[in-house]
Amino acid sequence: MTIRNNICDTVQLFLPAGTYNILKPMNFRPDADTFHRDYKHEKSILNYSRKNKEYFPQVSLSRMICGSHRSVGMIIRFSAPKILFGTNLCEICDTDFNALIATLKEKLTYLGIEIETNVLKKAEVVSIDFGKNILLPTGVACLSVIHEMGRWHPFSHLNCEKVNYRGNGSQVHYRSQKLDITVYDKTMESRSLLTTRKARDEAHHIAINPYMQKSSTQILRLEIRLSGKKNSSCFKEHLWRFNVFFVF
Numbered sequence: 399m400t401i402r403n404n405i406c407d408t409v410q411l412f413l414p415a416g417t418y419n420i421l422k423p424m425n426f427r428p429d430a431d432t433f434h435r436d437y438k439h440e441k442s443i444l445n446y447s448r449k450n451k452e453y454f455p456q457v458s459l460s461r462m463i464c465g466s467h468r469s470v471g472m473i474i475r476f477s478a479p480k481i482l483f484g485t486n487l488c489e490i491c492d493t494d495f496n497a498l499i500a501t502l503k504e505k506l507t508y509l510g511i512e513i514e515t516n517v518l519k520k521a522e523v524v525s526i527d528f529g530k531n532i533l534l535p536t537g538v539a540c541l542s543v544i545h546e547m548g549r550w551h552p553f554s555h556l557n558c559e560k561v562n563y564r565g566n567g568s569q570v571h572y573r574s575q576k577l578d579i580t581v582y583d584k585t586m587e588s589r590s591l592l593t594t595r596k597a598r599d600e601a602h603h604i605a606i607n608p609y610m611q612k613s614s615t616q617i618l619r620l621e622i623r624l625s626g627k628k629n630s631s632c633f634k635e636h637l638w639r640f641n642v643f644f645v646f
Contacts, residue, residue: 405489405528405529405530406478406490406526406528407477407478407479407486407526407527407528407529407621408475408476408477408478408525408526408527408529409475409476409477409478409523409525409526409527410473410474410475410523410524410525410526411473411474411475411518411521411522411523411524412471412472412473412521412522412523412524413471413472413473413474413513413517413521413522414469414471415469415470415471415472417472417513417514417517418472418511418512418513418517419511419512419513420510420511420512421510421511421512422509422510422511423510425444425446425509425510426442426443426444426457426459427442427443427444428442429442430442430459433459433470434470437461440460440461441458441459441460441461442458442459443456443457443458443459444456444457444458444509445457446509452484453477453480453481453484454476454505454508454509455474455475455476455481455502455505455506455509456474456475456476457472457473457474457475457506457509457511458472458473458475459471459472459473460472460473472511473524474502474506474521476502478490478498481498481501481502481505482494482497482498482501485587486529486531487531487584487587487588487617489530489531499515499518499519500515502518503515503518525624527621527622527623527624528621528622528623528624529619529620529621529622530619530620530621531584531617531618531619531620532617532618532619532620533615533617534615534616534617534618536615538616539616540568540582540583540584540585540616540617540618541568541583543618544568544569544570544581544582544583544618547570547581568582568583569581569582569583570582576624577622577623577624578622578623579620579621579622580619580620580621581618581619581620581621582618582619583616583617583618583619584617584618584619585616585617588617
């Protein structure tokens with residue numbers, strides 16, 4: 399079995415005007431035609447996932463200043479694992495790139511946005527958020543780990559401005575000037591996915607995801623959002639500190 403351990407989760411791509419074609423302007427709010435004509439609107443948003451259980455990327459049109467004139471660009475925001483697998487319980491790897499681009503293009507086409515494959519592959523990455531699913535040892539509960547984190551902060555070196563506990567202790571959120579870190583219990587989501595018709599019908603969800611094969615084991619989710627420059631080395635440093643926390 400191949401364990402997919404890429405830490406990439408949410409991605410934002412930027413496409414300049416002229417690299418895409420909007421076939422269904424009415425899908426946007428306000429609609430894309432009105433947005434281009436009426437300069438009082440700074441942004442036009444398409445968020446189809448709110449209306450449909452299937453996961454789709456969030457697309458927005460934004461005005462920006464390019465030299466001496468104003469232009470319109472497109473931002474595409476999506477969770478890479480959710481685009482490809484329907485859940486971020488499944489982690490992607492580098493070999494999934496072509497399949498990810500193909501699936502993203504297919505979903506954009508369904509939304510009425512036409513973009514060439516090579517344009518998507520070469521699109522500018524505005525930001526990346528990182529995430530990691532941590533399979534806890536048998537008998538170790540997520541709530542216990544999060545409680546211990548309150549006693550011995552693994553991210554104390556960040557000089558966190560705020561630490562919040564939510565969901566009756568099932569989630570902890572660290573915030574500093576440079577990044578946000580959220581740790582929460584992912585177990586219930588994994589179990590509910592196993593019982594859905596989609597999960598039963600699509601065997602690849604089980605085949606590619608070692609976490610979902612052990613329904614009795616609990617899963618802790620670590621998510622990091624960096625402010626300013628995004629880089630995986632920073633995430634790996636904090637992930638290492640998190641692993642040390644478990645050792646002790």
